[in-house]
Amino acid sequence: xxxxxxxxxxxxxxxxxxxxxxxxxxxxxxxxxxxxxxxxxxxxxxxxxxxxxxxxxxxxxxxxxxxxxxxxxxxxxxxxxxxxxxxxxxxxxxxxxxxxxxxxxxxxxxxxxxxxxxxxxxxxxxxxxxxxxxxxxxxxxxxxxxxxxxxxxxxxxxxxxxxxxxxxxxxxxxxxxxxxxxxxxxxxxxxxxxxxxxxxxxxxxxxxxxxxxxxxxxxxxxxxxxxxxxxxxxxxxxxxxxxxxxxxxxxxxxxxxxxxxxxxxxxxxxxxxxxxxxxxxxxxxxxxxxxxxxxxxxxxxxxxxxxxxxxxxxxxxx
Amino acid sequence: xxxxxxxxxxxxxxxxxxxxxxxxxxxxxxxxxxxxxxxxxxxxxxxxxxxxxxxxxxxxxxxxxxxxxxxxxxxxxxxxxxxxxxxxxxxxxxxxxxxxxxxxxxxxxxxxxxxxxxxxxxxxxxxxxxxxxxxxxxxxxxxxxxxxxxxxxxxxxxxxxxxxxxxxxxxxxxxxxxxxxxxxxxxxxxxxxxxxxxxxxxxxxxxxxxxxxxxxxxxxxxxxxxxxxxxxxxxxxxxxxxxxxxxxxxxxxxxxxxxxxxxxxxxxxxxxxxxxxxxxxxxxxxxxxxxxxxxxxxxxxxxxxxxxxxxxxxxxxx
Numbered sequence: 001x002x003x004x005x006x007x008x009x010x011x012x013x014x015x016x017x018x019x020x021x022x023x024x025x026x027x028x029x030x031x032x033x034x035x036x037x038x039x040x041x042x043x044x045x046x047x048x049x050x051x052x053x054x055x056x057x058x059x060x061x062x063x064x065x066x067x068x069x070x071x072x073x074x075x076x077x078x079x080x081x082x083x084x085x086x087x088x089x090x091x092x093x094x095x096x097x098x099x100x101x102x103x104x105x106x107x108x109x110x111x112x113x114x115x116x117x118x119x120x121x122x123x124x125x126x127x128x129x130x131x132x133x134x135x136x137x138x139x140x141x142x143x144x145x146x147x148x149x150x151x152x153x154x155x156x157x158x159x160x161x162x163x164x165x166x167x168x169x170x171x172x173x174x175x176x177x178x179x180x181x182x183x184x185x186x187x188x189x190x191x192x193x194x195x196x197x198x199x200x201x202x203x204x205x206x207x208x209x210x211x212x213x214x215x216x217x218x219x220x221x222x223x224x225x226x227x228x229x230x231x232x233x234x235x236x237x238x239x240x241x242x243x244x245x246x247x248x249x250x251x252x253x254x255x256x257x258x259x260x261x262x263x264x265x266x267x268x269x270x271x272x273x274x275x276x277x278x279x280x281x282x283x284x285x286x287x288x289x290x291x292x293x294x295x296x297x298x299x300x301x302x303x304x305x306x307x308x309x310x311x312x313x314x315x316x317x318x
Numbered sequence: 319x320x321x322x323x324x325x326x327x328x329x330x331x332x333x334x335x336x337x338x339x340x341x342x343x344x345x346x347x348x349x350x351x352x353x354x355x356x357x358x359x360x361x362x363x364x365x366x367x368x369x370x371x372x373x374x375x376x377x378x379x380x381x382x383x384x385x386x387x388x389x390x391x392x393x394x395x396x397x398x399x400x401x402x403x404x405x406x407x408x409x410x411x412x413x414x415x416x417x418x419x420x421x422x423x424x425x426x427x428x429x430x431x432x433x434x435x436x437x438x439x440x441x442x443x444x445x446x447x448x449x450x451x452x453x454x455x456x457x458x459x460x461x462x463x464x465x466x467x468x469x470x471x472x473x474x475x476x477x478x479x480x481x482x483x484x485x486x487x488x489x490x491x492x493x494x495x496x497x498x499x500x501x502x503x504x505x506x507x508x509x510x511x512x513x514x515x516x517x518x519x520x521x522x523x524x525x526x527x528x529x530x531x532x533x534x535x536x537x538x539x540x541x542x543x544x545x546x547x548x549x550x551x552x553x554x555x556x557x558x559x560x561x562x563x564x565x566x567x568x569x570x571x572x573x574x575x576x577x578x579x580x581x582x583x584x585x586x587x588x589x590x591x592x593x594x595x596x597x598x599x600x601x602x603x604x605x606x607x608x609x610x611x612x613x614x615x616x617x618x619x620x621x622x623x624x625x626x627x628x629x630x631x632x633x634x635x636x
Contacts, residue, residue: 102457102459103455103457106431106434106435106455106457106458107435107455109431109482110428110431110432110434110435110437111435111437113424113427113428113431113432114428114431114432114437116424116428117424117425117428117429117598117601118601119428119429119432119437119441119596119598120441122596122597122598122599122601123437123438123441123442123596124441124445125599126438126590126595126596126597127442127445127590129585129586129587129590130585131581131582131583131599132599133599133601133606134601135606136606136607136608137421137424137425137601137606137607138607139420139421139424139607139609140424141420141609160482163481163482164427164478164481164482263449264449265449267447267448268447269447272444272445272447273447277444278437278440278441278444279440279444280435280437280440281440281443281449281450281451283435283436283440283451283452283455288451288453288454288455289454289455289456289457290454291457291459
């Protein structure tokens with residue numbers, strides 16, 4: 001008999017649908033309400049009994065999951081699972097890629113527009129009861145936006161900024177494949193040639209050896225003086241110390257980071273106080289947006305039905 | 319001979335075009351770089367000589383402009399000119415309505431998305447080097463947005479939020495006229511009936527007796543507990559003290575004001591520190607966005623040609 005450990009926060013209706021989909025299984029509901037909070041309440045005993053886990057268990061517990069046959073994450077990225085020794089050999093792994101595009105893209109659009117209109121400075125002025133003019137603003141209309149990553153995250157972002165008048169260039173390793181959300185589709189190998197013309201450079205990349213510090217000191221230096229740099233996806237795509245130095249020297253119009261190399265960012269990291277930086281603590285994904293939570297749960301339910309029927313899983317990674 | 323006092327900041331090409339359009343006139347160029355700064359440098363002598371003024375002279379000087387035949391403002395609103403005794407009787411008045419829609423709409427969109435994603439709180443956390451989760455976020459997708467004013471400002475805002483998935487209801491005094499930027503077009507007389515269903519209420523209204531405190535304590539109380547209130551156009555449309563009280567009591571998801579009843583907002587006004595409030599100091603209009611400045615200057619040049627040719631002016635108010 002399957003023992004299914006469900007770590008997803010479900011509505012009553014969703015819970016009933018999971019129960020109906022798996023009538024002959026033992027279902028353990030242990031909802032983790034958010035990205036971080038509550039995760040420590042999952043026990044080693046629960047994880048070691050499970051044949052199926054829906055959600056993201058603590059990595060340390062996953063090392064002792066002898067019966068695990070399938071893990072469905074709520075996250076789009078699975079890098080933490082793929083670390084050496086973390087995942088039981090032979091088990092299947094599927095991600096929630098596709099469920100987080102809207103949430104991540106909207107947060108990055110909000111960050112981009114806030115930077116363009118200098119809202120972080122106006123917020124600081126508000127806190128100081130100061131009615132001050134912070135000068136020129138930018139518009140997305142006609143801006144050339146280089147978007148690294150053309151998947152669910154990058155594609156969702158491209159759709160939003162195109163709707164506001166931007167021109168989008170999507171970069172990935174497969175420029176021959178279709179990418180209908182973009183005005184142009186180019187190879188990531190052209191990055192160095194394309195950087196100096198970009199008004200906005202936005203990274204939506206998974207954490208892999210290939211994407212590590214893809215935006216490093218040299219490439220940040222190649223950007224326009226008044227360009228904007230954005231990073232979602234994984235923090236390792238941007239060399240955070242190089243970015244901090246560039247901003248401190250007055251380079252770039254601004255930068256918006258929802259992810260950083262180290263999370264949480266240490267309190268003494270130079271990024272916090274950099275001029276032109278707007279920082280959010282990895283809020284694009286996760287359950288903060290109801291639409292994301294509904295999409296994650298629907299995907300997990302669909303994959304559970306497929307798993308029990310012996311059909312191929314969606315978003316299978318291993 | 320016409321004496322044309324031009325208070326607009328022009329590029330060399332724009333200045334050449336103005337000179338070419340008015341070869342037989344005396345042109346005085348005295349550019350005011352922004353909404354406020356530099357305005358005090360305009361002299362009474364310049365204003366009293368002028369037969370035409372392009373731009374917004376200080377109101378006090380306008381009371382002594384015996385030769386003025388036409389004033390073309392850079393602003394969309396002309397309420398300050400229409401105050402009793404401020405404008406020379408018999409002179410023509412035209413506004414820059416139509417030039418500010420993009421700038422104002424983009425700032426209000428940036429403010430709306432910032433509120434939806436809790437960016438003001440994350441900015442405060444960043445200043446305190448605090449990596450903290452500020453909870454649930456909202457999305458514009460499917461949100462019902464009540465937009466007061468269907469002119470250039472309200473229409474431009476409706477276009478932007480519709481492109482991001484919102485449902486827009488435009489309100490004005492002429493629901494029988496076409497308003498293609500909106501999903502629905504209703505009479506302002508229906509405001510009380512429509513308020514309780516709105517997720518976002520956004521005012522883009524001129525400063526008139528009819529719009530004074532149109533969003534007062536009673537109407538703010540009729541809004542959903544988690545609705546968002548926005549105000550651009552003129553600050554008098556919202557009762558600022560009533561809004562401050564509502565926010566202090568935990569009502570509304572948040573509010574975004576680019577205009578206030580008193581500007582600058584006094585340093586001891588209760589609005590500054592209200593929870594959920596994002597305040598910007600009337601930055602939507604003005605010259606902060608290059609596209610706005612170009613549009614204002616093009617309109618002024620076109621109207622100057624019309625004036626000198628004896629043709630009807632665009633945007634004529636008086």
